Amino acid sequence: MTEVYGSARPRKRRGRRLLITFLVLLLILAAALLVADRFAASYAEREIGDRVAQQVEDQKATSEQPDVTVEGVPFLTQVVRGRYQEIKILLRSFSGPAGNGQTIKMPLLDIRAKDVTAPLDTVRSGNGDIVAGTVTGAGTIAYADLVELIDQEGLQLSEKDGKLVGTAPIKALGQTWNVSGTATVEVKDGVVQVRFADVTAEGLPNVPLVRNLVDNYVRNLALDLKVPALPLGLKVQKVDPRPEGLVVTAGASDVSLNSGGL
Known part of the structure; x- marks a missing residue:
């Protein structure tokens, strides 16, 4: 009686090769x-x-x-x-x-x-x-670009507690004083409006002549900025x-x- 060995092993190898081929194709x-x-x-x-x-x-x-x-x-x-x-x-x-x-x-x-x-x-x-x-x-x-747009010598802008703050030197009574103030920033009809208020300086005399000088300076700081057309x-x-x-x-x-x- 003749016995046959190994007939199942080639089938397993073929099945493995088919699986590998399928995975490679995937x-x-x-x-x-x-x-x-x-x-x-x-x-x-x-x-x-x-x-x-x-x-x-x-x-x-x-x-x-x-x-x-x-x-x-x-x-x-x-x-x-x-x-x-x-x-x-x-x-x-x-x-x-x-x-x-x-x-x-x-x-x-x-x-x-x-x-x-x-x-x-x-x-x-x-x-x-x-x-x-x-x-x-x-x-x-950038604040440096905004300063350039306002075009007031010595002006510096920054942010403090979520508000726009400006400082600048101003001459009065033969002296130079550093004044500072907070600006409101609003958008109206597509125009960004920057307006300063409550501008003060430590030691600056509160007299009409000085007050008028400061008020005129503050008016010059006002800016209406039209934002370019955006895509x-x-x-x-x-x-x-x-x-x-x-x-x-x-x-x-x-x-x-x-x-x-x-």
Whole structure:
């Protein structure tokens, strides 16, 4: 009687090889999908960046090439759903006209478009609306740049307890006094208004001549600052004094990203 050995072992080896081959194919497919996903996202980011750059130029403003990031992974899943988590747009070295020959500078204008709806048919055909539910933007005006805009010799600005504080030398009665005061910062019709009040100096005589001198100086510190037109229909909503400068916050709702808005 002849016995046959080892007939099951080759089948196990073949099964193992098939499993390894299947796993390798899965890894290759996953890598290919990842590459395709990143390629599609990069293409969309470049397109958005080019449109924002054109809008900045149209508004007579300047900045470095926009740095655009479509948040959320995978990107292609968002394309299929027609909804995007967030689009981040960074405009470095942003500057624009503020009226009266003045220019506002912001080292960084940080824009975020959220709840973006873009149906797949609209993306494919170019017909229809791509809309961001909300768009927010924030940028900082350095105090040194604000001093330059006010254009009063010796003026220094800073933040204290969340308020804008100014100090400056003033000459009265043959002496130089360091006066200081707190400013209110408000936004009215898109214009940032800076108004100083309660300007005092230790030891400064409280006589009409000196008081009038100080009052005239304070009036010269007043500033109406028109913020340049911002991309994506952003409108200035508030301005907050911070240690690094005046932080300008802007916002907009239901912004069209493929007609007029971008």
